[in-house]
Amino acid sequence: MSDKYAWAPIRTEPAYRVAAQALRTRIVTGEIAVGSVLPSETAMAEMLEVNRSTIREAIRLLEENGIVARKPGGKKLFVTIPTRADLSERMTTAMVLQEITLEELWATMIALEPAAAAAAAGNATDAHITALEANLKATEANIDNKESLLELDLEFHELIADACGNRALQLSREPIGSLFYPAFDAVFSRLNAGERLLVAHTRIVDALKARDRETAVEWMRKHIVDFRRGVELANLDMSRPAKGASH
DSSP: OOTTSOOOOOOOOOHHHHHHHHHHHHHHTTSSOTTOBOOOHHHHHHHHTOOHHHHHHHHHHHHHTTSEEEOTTOOOEEEOOOOHHHHHHHHHHHHHHTTOBHHHHHHHHHHHHHHHHHHHHHHOOHHHHHHHHHHHHHHHHTTTOHHHHHHHHHHHHHHHHHHHOOHHHHHHHHHHHHHHHHHTHHHHHHSOOHHHHHHHHHHHHHHHHTTOHHHHHHHHHHHHHHHHHHHHHTTOOTTSBOOOTTO
């Protein structure tokens, strides 16, 4: 064989992945509706012309991705919608493995958080405001507790996201937020950031109560910029990769 031709090995997907993709396509297109019961393993194996063991592996993959599930103690498989937590965990893992930097996270949050605040100004319900006010009270009570302050700040931004009413935005920001805020624990531990954080949170909640979109965006932006200033004062390296909770 002549060396002038560049030959590459033919790669094929494992059968269970092909089967999983076939089932996923039927679910995403609505051919198999959310909430419906999947056919038996035997029936699916016959339809896709594969072995039952291949279907079992395909189902395991779909279960891991939150697309199908069994009710507790049951054997039937139902089509489900992946939860925000499931999707966030997968995206967080991908970001850690790809060594996404703190700089990249911050640049994304400065775009997403003000957008969430803007939407929340128009969509926040009384229940959302009540939850945010409870968060403010807890923050004030724990103003000198750095560990609690960090948890309350993360909760505050999650509550704003819940109030924004935009599921696409919620899904986009959750994995980024789960890496972004804990990464800056040094800002809380090295600096007296609690008072500035409480002021910003209070102004944002006041703006939501007044349906004041412009002020909500202004204070959320100030809040995220404050993180950056705190990072600089704490001498943190923004070019370093973010790390997951286990690191």
